Amino acid sequence: RYSLTGLIHAPRLRPRFATNFFSTDQFFEDAEHGELPRYSFIEPQIIGWDHNDMHPPFWSAAPGLVWDPPSSVLGGEELLARIYDAVRSASSLHGSNHLNTTLLVTFDEHGGTYDHVPPGTAPAPTAGAPAGQFGFRFDRLGVRIPTIAVSAWVPPRTVVNEEHWATSVIATLREKWRLGPPLTARDAAARTFTDVFTLDSPRTPEDWPEPVARPVPPLHESLVPLDAPLGSHARAVFAGALALGTELEVPAPPVDLSTATGAQALDAVHGLLDDLFPRLKG
Template identity: 30%
Template sequence: MTRIPARTFAAALVAALAGCSQQPTSLTRAGLEKIDHIIVIYAENRSFDNLYGLFPGANGIANATPAQYTQIDNDGKPLPYLPPVWKGRDPDPAFPRNLPNKPFRIDAPPINLPLSVATRDLIHKFYPQQEQIDGGKNDRFAAVSDAGGLVMGYYDGSKLPLWKWAQEYTLADNFFMGAFGDSYLNHFWLVCACTPTDPGVPAVQRAQLDSRGWLKRKPESPASALDGPAVFVAGDYSPDGYSLTTAQPGWQPSRTPPAKGGDPRFADPSIHTTPPQTAKTIGDTLSAKHISWVWYAGAWNEALRDGMQDPAAPRQVIYNTAKDSPNFVVHHQPFNYFARFAPGTRDREEHLKDYADLVAAIDKGELPQVAFYKPQGSLNEHPGYADVLSGDIHIAELVTRIRASTLWKSTAIIITYDENGGFWDHVPPPPGDRWGPGVRVPAIIISPYARRGFVDHTQYDTTSILRLITRRYGLEPLPGVRSAMGDLTAAFDFSQ
């Protein structure tokens, strides 16, 4: 008789029970009909442990074993201490050297950086993240990161407004980002559970991988993570022509300006941009069933005007991190890459709108049945150009506004983060497919029907949001959605 290891059996049992909790029932179907509005708020770049690792009742940092947090060097041996926090190629003098090889508080001595202060950005790319995960061991985050030991940093998030909402309603502590890598790809996975294609990209820009499927390093890359951050070859496109990171759309808003004397709504055609995408999105399936929906973006109207300026004019809004700029981030706008939403189309006018339109719709009680909201860059919590606290306050104020509106009694709000931002998390991602899922991220479910004071351990990923929307409105399922992931209904109690 074959003996099943206890850990394997326990994992299988948990997965089986989670699957049972997701089986359709007449009670759940009737309950879902009480929800007339689903609002998805998509913040930026935080692993679960980075913000909610100290949340009571959650699978947090206290549960991490030495095997789950000990970081290894490029030679596979444990690091004697964490690499420096890098500032370029040199250690950042603002951070102490030789931090112990384990998680540490960013907002406590000896670092004392509060949630109101932005840290530097950290690498969070498609291929490097897979190396960081290292088959589920999560032990190469520090060695791969261009930020060195910062990847192991976390906060006490208990003073955050959204923490309070999570305490009152439901926090999902087993929710994973849909795809490996960065925001660009994970925004596609939110709306289509798909990866954009760019078959014409030159071979020189396509990734070169080693026998493990990891991105090759350049000859000058240091032998040890203690001597400097890794230096990789190009990895923005897969060898077979998938676009994996921060490419630009062929129309405004775009980092690519319009051509001199050309149609200002479009990017300069002489500069390579992502070709218009044609995969089916959740927008397509919603529209096919005549379900109203809108993607709202902070500073959308300003960015449209900014993008249509003379190409020689400096951008005031798009990718502008100046203190007085909203910092509109183009690659956080997935529908703007699809042919169906090109300039001049009816779908663009109906479905891509500004944050001010969202506020007006809430106040009038006229919100569409499905609403996505992407905060502007200065309020999205992204390391490097935004702090955590400002964005958290902004989102919490929006939730408060919704709860005070006439919409509240029939609304479900899902707040999550597009990806981990390069930060470590101790929970290994579940098996998936070529594209993900990636690292665990926070997710909060708020509704009159959400379970109260509940930590939901059901296994989810970003495509679970699509599963919930699809199930509620009887839509055609998108092919990339992972059926092994829950559909978020375990977070609700419709008997309330």
């Protein structure tokens, strides 16, 4: 229930944890009442048990409790279906609704799907920057990743063939809200998503597709033995979280990870994360 994006960028985002990080339940409530902010970034549960990020879990045959036990990618489909339904059914006469809300679904990876098209060239984010590993200068694109735009202003069964980049998200936000100059040469050259909204009159929600998410299989408790000692991967993850708390001067309950059980380590880290993300407690 905590934000991995927030933790990764904690030195920069720490002042926003108490004011801008909310639960997904808050998103659904705001969508129903027409109170969505002008921009929302929805992050699936990426860390911990029963995660719903469509990412295959880490698994190890090593003894001890693992951080990321087997779970189903169907959890991601179920989450996406609920978000889609919330946008489609948003009918408030004031504020946000299905007519003025766009749901943009994008991914950070291609899910292991083979891509037969060689990546094209692209400007390096920073001209003249030194080369990285193996002489790579970040002057080409990566494999193609899926992206879906859900809006009342997009024609049905639309397939967009124009090339967009991951930085098209940044370019679109900059254009929409006049956020200033480009962050790098990459988003300066990226095509925005503006040209996909081509209808003269909006589609009614009854005309939108109606996906049905498949049931998410439950995670059996035998796969999460919280009374077991920590495995090597779990120890590393918990140690990283506690070290971050120390860096941010957020106290955590003392725990010896070399002897702690899964339950003891979780109690310590949950106490730390509850302090960091006061609106995500639960």
